[in-house]
Amino acid sequence: MLVSNDTATYDYVIVGAGSAGCVLANRLSENGRYSVLLLEAGGSDNRFWIKVPLGYAFTFSDPALNWCYTTEADPGLNDREAYWPRGRVIGGSSSINAMAYLRGLPRDFDDWENAGAKGWNWKAVKSAYEEFETHSELDSDGNRSVRGDGPLWIWDSSDQMHPFSHRFLDAARDMGWPVSKNLNSDDYEGVTMLRSTVRDGRRWSSADAFLNPAKSRKNLHIISNALVERIELEGKKATGVSYSVGGKKIAARAMREVIVSGGAINSPQLLQLSGIGPAKLLKQHGIEVNLDHPKVGQGLQDHLGVSHLYRSSVPTANAILGNQFGRLRAGIQYLLTRKGPLSVPINQCSGLVRTDKKLKDPDLQIYCNPASYGRNKNGKTVVDRESGFVLCFQPCRPTSRGSINITSADPRQKPEIQPNSLSTKEDKETVIRGGHILKALAETPAIRDVTKERLSPDITSMSGDEMLENFKANAETVFHPCGTCQMGNDRKNSVVDARLRVHGISGLRVVDASVFPNITSGNTNAPSIMVGWKASEMILEDAAGKP
Numbered sequence: 001m002l003v004s005n006d007t008a009t010y011d012y013v014i015v016g017a018g019s020a021g022c023v024l025a026n027r028l029s030e031n032g033r034y035s036v037l038l039l040e041a042g043g044s045d046n047r048f049w050i051k052v053p054l055g056y057a058f059t060f061s062d063p064a065l066n067w068c069y070t071t072e073a074d075p076g077l078n079d080r081e082a083y084w085p086r087g088r089v090i091g092g093s094s095s096i097n098a099m100a101y102l103r104g105l106p107r108d109f110d111d112w113e114n115a116g117a118k119g120w121n122w123k124a125v126k127s128a129y130e131e132f133e134t135h136s137e138l139d140s141d142g143n144r145s146v147r148g149d150g151p152l153w154i155w156d157s158s159d160q161m162h163p164f165s166h167r168f169l170d171a172a173r174d175m176g177w178p179v180s181k182n183l184n185s186d187d188y189e190g191v192t193m194l195r196s197t198v199r200d201g202r203r204w205s206s207a208d209a210f211l212n213p214a215k216s217r218k219n220l221h222i223i224s225n226a227l228v229e230r231i232e233l234e235g236k237k238a239t240g241v242s243y244s245v246g247g248k249k250i251a252a253r254a255m256r257e258v259i260v261s262g263g264a265i266n267s268p269q270l271l272q273l274s275g276i277g278p279a280k281l282l283k284q285h286g287i288e289v290n291l292d293h294p295k296v297g298q299g300l301q302d303h304l305g306v307s308h309l310y311r312s313s314v315p316t317a318n319a320i321l322g323n324q325f326g327r328l329r330a331g332i333q334y335l336l337t338r339k340g341p342l343s344v345p346i347n348q349c350s351g352l353v354r355t356d357k358k359l360k361d362p363d364l365q366i367y368c369n370p371a372s373y374g375r376n377k378n379g380k381t382v383v384d385r386e387s388g389f390v391l392c393f394q395p396c397r398p399t400s401r402g403s404i405n406i407t408s409a410d411p412r413q414k415p416e417i418q419p420n421s422l423s424t425k426e427d428k429e430t431v432i433r434g435g436h437i438l439k440a441l442a443e444t445p446a447i448r449d450v451t452k453e454r455l456s457p458d459i460t461s462m463s464g465d466e467m468l469e470n471f472k473a474n475a476e477t478v479f480h481p482c483g484t485c486q487m488g489n490d491r492k493n494s495v496v497d498a499r500l501r502v503h504g505i506s507g508l509r510v511v512d513a514s515v516f517p518n519i520t521s522g523n524t525n526a527p528s529i530m531v532g533w534k535a536s537e538m539i540l541e542d543a544a545g546k547p
């Protein structure tokens, strides 16, 4: 243990300045009563390509900002290894994500409560969303209005989207799907122009929304490039952390709590490194077992999506972004006005739909992007020269479960990620139903009229079994890992309780996407921020002696 008499002491030590960690740092330091240390393994987010919405393509594989994980060979995906980016920078994954903002479906959170996460039902989380969101919306005449007064801006960028995106809404009408104004409302089924965490043409990460307004507070100390290597424990109580900055080992003591917000890969890794995890795994790596916690790192869930590319007979965003002159023009427009193609994320149109009318809730997310692109062998995004577009589908609530396990007692060694995709019959069936939906979408008059060529593999000529085989061969993560330190009733079925306290260890919480009992149906940034928001309330209540 590194703690000595001159060890810096704080009320709260937070590990990770990501989507959830930034919220905690703000709210726990807000009343000035508590001292807070925020430790982040990555560096500053003050970078051009983080701030520009379309810069996502550049941060995607930049090891200076990104943990750049690779999964194990995944049997359900033909033994393919997959690239899993995660943010390693102030703002965490909210600084490198694609900015799509979807709260999730009511049933997602009602299922959380049913799994033992008391107080996390839809009604409760909806009021949390309403507290921290501010929506900038456009009316049909293009006038902007603002709703809400929370720190997180959610932007309607439909005025800057490529006109081709309207085709997708026409195709949705052809399919008989509702065209929703905004899926972050009571109207949660249908297709819409996506809302994003953008403000006035710039990314609005969790750091922009929550950390920046708090960072000059005297009681908040932020240290970047600080890798937390271990949670320090005295018996069954967390007392602080040890971390390293530039090779120097440092200790920090937490008088009240250590809060782990390292994300769905790193949070279970840190618990395991600290002797809290499955005893057999810890012993295998020579780690002294503080508490045999069988579920730490288990229960990994993620969204998988498969993209289908089309050549278009009318111009799409490729006509601008697919050539140097167009990119230069878009760059100048952005620098002068913060508008144009660079000011909008590439995921422009999306929706939540049902693959079977008999289902009560949507079970499929559809994405329609007005550009076609791929990745070169270095992982860099390359936009096609010829106009094209992408149709993609992603099952909302996969039932397969994977795991995160340390591979060494060395905190610098990457953990083993086993997604265990498509390991249930239900997941395979949803993929086939989803394939049929995408096929029907590709055959709607609105899409057929602009389709010059269906690039291989063409879903419209596939049988159900071929759709499944194609999914296994080509599906990729949609970057939503969660559920590796789940909330629940006890240590047998979960890692933390409904107040996010680690079962069996005092003074220790986990607050990030790893606590989701089940993945939400849409993108996971909104619910990760919501977890940070509600957790900070609970922590402050507990500090004030309330239940």
Ligand SMILES: Cc1cc2nc3c(=O)[nH]c(=O)nc-3n(C[C@H](O)[C@H](O)[C@H](O)COP(=O)(O)OP(=O)(O)OC[C@H]3O[C@@H](n4cnc5c(N)ncnc54)[C@H](O)[C@@H]3O)c2cc1C
Pocket (backbone or CB within 6 Å): 015, 016, 017, 018, 019, 020, 021, 039, 040, 041, 042, 060, 085, 086, 087, 088, 089, 090, 091, 092, 093, 094, 096, 097, 098, 099, 100, 101, 102, 226, 227, 228, 229, 261, 262, 263, 264, 266, 267, 270, 478, 479, 480, 481, 511, 512, 513, 514, 523, 524, 525, 526, 528
């Ligand atoms: C490429 C990509 C695209 C995505 N697109 C979208 C999207 O469009 N919409 C959406 O809703 N979601 C999207 N997501 C997912 C979403 O961003 C995440 O679900 C969310 O950010 C998770 O938040 P978190 O707080 O759990 O973890 P993170 O935001 O990842 O934060 C964890 C932080 O902890 C730090 N950390 C970890 N371990 C340590 C340690 N030992 N010591 C110190 N610091 C540590 C990390 O560096 C990181 O900053 C995307 C994610 C990625 C990677």
